[in-house]
Amino acid sequence: xxxxxxxxxxxxxxxxxxxxxxxxxxxxxxxxxxxxxxxxxxxxxxxxxxxxxxxxxxxxxxxxxxxxxxxxxxxxxxxxxxxxxxxxxxxxxxxxxxxxxxxxxxxxxxxxxxxxxxxxxxxxxxxxxxxxxxxxxxxxxxxxxxxxxxxxxxxxxxxxxxxxxxxxxxxxxxxxxxxxxxxxxxxxxxxxxxxxxxxxxxxxxxxxxxxxxxxxxxxxxxxxxxxxxxxxxxxxxxxxxxxxxxxxxxxxxxxxxxxxxxxxxxxxxxxxxxxxxxxxxxxxxxxxxxxxxxxxxxxxxxxxxxxxxxxxxxxxxxxxxxxxxxxxxxxxxxxxxxxxxxxxxxxxxxxxxxxxxxxxxxxxxxxxxxxxxxxxxxxxxxxxxxxxxxxxxxxxxxxxxxxxxxxxxxxxxxxxxxxxxxxxxxxxxxxxxxxx
Ligand code: ZN
Numbered sequence: 001x002x003x004x005x006x007x008x009x010x011x012x013x014x015x016x017x018x019x020x021x022x023x024x025x026x027x028x029x030x031x032x033x034x035x036x037x038x039x040x041x042x043x044x045x046x047x048x049x050x051x052x053x054x055x056x057x058x059x060x061x062x063x064x065x066x067x068x069x070x071x072x073x074x075x076x077x078x079x080x081x082x083x084x085x086x087x088x089x090x091x092x093x094x095x096x097x098x099x100x101x102x103x104x105x106x107x108x109x110x111x112x113x114x115x116x117x118x119x120x121x122x123x124x125x126x127x128x129x130x131x132x133x134x135x136x137x138x139x140x141x142x143x144x145x146x147x148x149x150x151x152x153x154x155x156x157x158x159x160x161x162x163x164x165x166x167x168x169x170x171x172x173x174x175x176x177x178x179x180x181x182x183x184x185x186x187x188x189x190x191x192x193x194x195x196x197x198x199x200x201x202x203x204x205x206x207x208x209x210x211x212x213x214x215x216x217x218x219x220x221x222x223x224x225x226x227x228x229x230x231x232x233x234x235x236x237x238x239x240x241x242x243x244x245x246x247x248x249x250x251x252x253x254x255x256x257x258x259x260x261x262x263x264x265x266x267x268x269x270x271x272x273x274x275x276x277x278x279x280x281x282x283x284x285x286x287x288x289x290x291x292x293x294x295x296x297x298x299x300x301x302x303x304x305x306x307x308x309x310x311x312x313x314x315x316x317x318x319x320x321x322x323x324x325x326x327x328x329x330x331x332x333x334x335x336x337x338x339x340x341x342x343x344x345x346x347x348x349x350x351x352x353x354x355x356x357x358x359x360x361x362x363x364x365x366x367x368x369x370x371x372x373x374x375x376x377x378x379x380x381x382x383x384x385x386x387x388x389x390x391x392x393x394x395x396x397x398x399x400x401x402x403x404x405x406x407x408x409x410x411x412x413x414x415x416x417x418x419x420x421x422x423x424x425x426x427x428x429x430x431x432x433x434x435x436x
Contacts, residue, residue, distance in 0.1 A: 031105075032097060033257045034281045036395055038306060038368060043082040045343055046073075047306035048093040049280055050109065057135050058128065062109065065126060066093060069111050077117040086311075089115030094280055094305035096186070100220045104138070105130045106186055114311070120206035125195040127184045129220070141180035143187065143219045150180055153213065157194060160211045168201040168209070187222050191215040238272070238296065240416055242429040245386035247415045248422075249273035249406075250361060252302055252340060254394035255285035262394045262403060263292050269407045271417035275394060276302035276340040276359075279324030286331045293334050298419035300338040301325060301356060310347040321354050338420050359420050361391035367399045376402035381409045387423065 032053040039046040048070075050062055073091045082088055091113050098106040106129050113122040129138040144150065158174050169177070177200055184195045191214040198206045240246065251262065254277055266273055275292065277299055282289065293299060303309055303320045312320065321339060329335055339356035346358055365379045376398060380390050390406075392399050407417070418426060 031099070032284070034095070034097075034284045035256065036253050036278065036281070036306065038253055040343060042085065042088070043080070044073075044077055044089040044091065044115070045308055046070075046091040047342075048091070049278070049305060050093065050095050051097055051107065051284075053105070053107075055130065055132060055135060058105075058107070058130050061128065061137075062107065065109060069093060069124075073113050076113065076122075077115070080117040082116070087116050089113070089117045090308050090311065092305060092307050097284070098186075098222060100129070100187055100222055103132045104220050105132060106222075108186060112307075120198075120204070122198075123206060123208050124197045124199065125184060125208050125210075127186055127195065129183070129185070129187065137183060138220075139181050139183050140185065140192075143192070144180075144215065145217045145219060147217075148215065153215075154178055156213060157211050160213075161196060161209055164209045164211075165201070165203060165205045167203040168205050169196070170202065173200075173202065187218060187220055188212070189222050191218065238270070240418060240422060240426060242426045242433070245413075245415050246418045246423060246426050247384060247387075247410055248389045248418050248420055249392065249403075250276060250300075250340070250359075250389055250420065251392050251394035251399075252276045253278060253306065255281050255288055256395040258397055258400050259285060259292070259394045260288045262400050263288065263295060263297065265400060265403050265407070266297065267295055269411070271407055271411075272296045272298070272419050272422075273417065274298040274300055274338070274359075274420045276300040276338075277324075277328070278302055278306055279304035279320075279327045282324075282327045282331050289328075289332050289334075293332060296419075298338075298421055299328060299332065299334055299336050300340055300359060300420065301328070301336045302340050303342050306342050308343055308345065309341045310345040310350050314349065314353055317350065318353050321356065325356075359389070361389040363388050363390045365390060365392050365399075365402070367392050367396060367402065371398060373398050373401045373405075377405045377409070380406045384410060384413075384415070386415075387427070389420070389423070 032051045034049060034051055036047065036049040048066060050066060052059055070091065077089045080089070094110045096108040100106050106127065108125060108127045111124045129143065131138055144153065154175065157178060158171065161169055161174065182194065184197070186193045191212065193210050193212040196209040196211070198208065251273060254275055272295070275297060289299065301321060301324045304323045307320055309317055309320060325336060337357060338359040339354055340359050341350050344360055351358060363380065363384065365376050367376045370376055380402065
């Protein structure tokens with residue numbers, strides 16, 4: 001074989017390799033990212049979690065919807081005088097995302113507005129069953145089999161609503177709302193759940209009414225759950241000297257699209273940190289979280305969807321913590337030891353309703369508010385003392401950039417990086433040494 005032919009063959013081989021690598025990486029490309037935006041002022045707290053998909057049109061619809069909810073919220077609270085911090089209003093938006101089949105997504109946004117400006121809590125549910133190929137929203141007509149008479153579904157749904165709230169909807173209003181164009185529904189394993197929002201009701205009833213119907217042979221169906229593998233923590237060779245200064249880096253409100261990069265930065269510097277995560281994002285980022293745990297990082301509980309824990313009823317409070325523990329155990333095979341309450345607000349009711357230890361912080365970088373990387377670095381390195389717990393957020397790129405400078409700077413000053421559990425261990429060891 002001549003040299004030229006050999007060269008051509010190897011070139012072809014390289015091209016094929018390149019194309020298949022491209023296809024494989026494309027296939028693994030993330031369908032969506034989850035984004036949480038948290039805001040806190042003296043009159044309100046706000047947490048909005050939504051998704052960014054690779055469909056620009058759907059992203060635009062979701063964004064517009066969130067903007068509308070925010071405008072309604074700011075408008076509702078503008079005339080209220082907020083005297084105490086504990087009496088602030090709260091906006092919370094949370095998402096659900098399901099892949100129904102290869103070309104259909106189900107996206108829901110749940111909105112709640114509570115606090116002194118609202119006589120009743122304001123709840124609403126909005127759903128989009130999205131045809132990825134056609135780039136359009138589907139209604140009931142497109143999912144119910146043609147063999148099924150729509151009026152029979154109507155009758156069943158109306159009967160169920162009457163059981164929940166007899167005076168909420170007259171038959172006349174119901175038939176106007178619940179047409180084949182109705183879109184506020186989610187598909188589940190056995191059928192459909194329709195959601196009726198309080199703003200549709202004629203009565204003062206402020207809860208959403210969900211009506212689940214078993215319908216066979218839907219045009220779409222939800223795939224059954226796959227069993228998840230769990231991870232075990234790889235024993236770590238890191239040695240911490242309790243006689244030398246320690247500092248704990250902590251990241252709240254993730255995981256997000258930046259978490260993986262942050263984990264990589266920690267990995268490069270051979271340090272570990274603690275991530276106080278939200279339960280509603282565990283499924284979307286479970287691979288990254290597993291890797292984080294394998295690397296020796298610690299996971300903590302930061303509620304399910306960033307509701308203001310100390311303001312919730314005891315039932316809801318327990319539910320926020322337990323749901324998050326459960327999903328981390330199921331998906332990551334890991335049990336968090338610590339709870340960091342949302343907005344750093346700890347009450348006796350929060351303490352008394354969890355077995356988890358409460359972990360706050362001693363140094364706030366304010367990276368959620370400060371955009372300048374140098375200032376974040378300064379806040380995280382200036383006046384740092386042995387045993388400090390630094391608060392950062394793994395939902396901003398700037399925090400990741402700041403981290404690249406924070407670690408070497410603190411290392412230079414002799415600090416060892418520990419997780420919250422390790423920090424507790426160090427404290428215990430030191431106490432023992434002092435006693436002896
Ligand atoms: Zn938070």
